Amino acid sequence: MCNHRTCAEITSKGGRGVATVIYLNHTQHGLVFGLGKERGGQYANQYSVCAGSMDPQDGCCYITTSMRELKEELGITLTLSQFDQHFRNKFGKIRYFMIRKTAVFLGRFDGLSRATIKRNITNHNQFYQLPPCFHEISDYEIFRADGTHPEATVTGNRVVTYYPVSSFALECLRMASGRVDLW
Ligand SMILES: [Zn+2]
Numbered sequence: 166m167c168n169h170r171t172c173a174e175i176t177s178k179g180g181r182g183v184a185t186v187i188y189l190n191h192t193q194h195g196l197v198f199g200l201g202k203e204r205g206g207q208y209a210n211q212y213s214v215c216a217g218s219m220d221p222q223d224g225c226c227y228i229t230t231s232m233r234e235l236k237e238e239l240g241i242t243l244t245l246s247q248f249d250q251h252f253r254n255k256f257g258k259i260r261y262f263m264i265r266k267t268a269v270f271l272g273r274f275d276g277l278s279r280a281t282i283k284r285n286i287t288n289h290n291q292f293y294q295l296p297p298c299f300h301e302i303s304d305y306e307i308f309r310a311d312g313t314h315p316e317a318t319v320t321g322n323r324v325v326t327y328y329p330v331s332s333f334a335l336e337c338l339r340m341a342s343g344r345v346d347l348w
Pocket residue numbers: 167168169172225226227228229
């Protein structure tokens with residue numbers, strides 16, 4: 166068991182799963198959220214939030230689970246103090262909310278480049294010796310709070326490039342958009 170106040174709070178709320186939403190202040194598009202495209206499972210071929218259940222190796226720490234999922238799914242490697250920098254709000258509290266029994270962490274990653282994350286994902290998928298948990302994601306894109314892609318092309322009233330977002334991610338983005346402190 167860890168000694169994070171946040172984790173104790175989540176335990177008292179009956180937290181089971183962990184999801185992590187990352188957002189940034191994009192130079193052209195303002196507030197956007199980063200989502201990874203799932204290869205399989207419930208949300209196959211849809212863009213969704215980094216999510217999973219706690220492993221025994223996480224030592225009952227929700228923050229450790231969040232950090233592990235960020236590394237496996239998006240190739241974002243953080244130390245605990247780096248996690249703090251991205252996830253603590255101006256009042257010093259780790260940003261998170263509950264959706265049913267899932268603790269959803271909310272981290273700000275200004276300057277995080279899409280190309281970097283796409284490259285991480287490609288590297289993971291080419292490196293077949295990695296365990297399967299590193300191979301769950303096939304792509305990464307940015308989305309507005311309403312789940313639309315800022316660069317989706319529309320011809321007439323037909324969306325040509327379509328980026329499907331999972332129902333769970335839409336729920337997370339709706340909750341998250343009221344809790345970011347960008348401006
Ligand atoms: Zn913890």
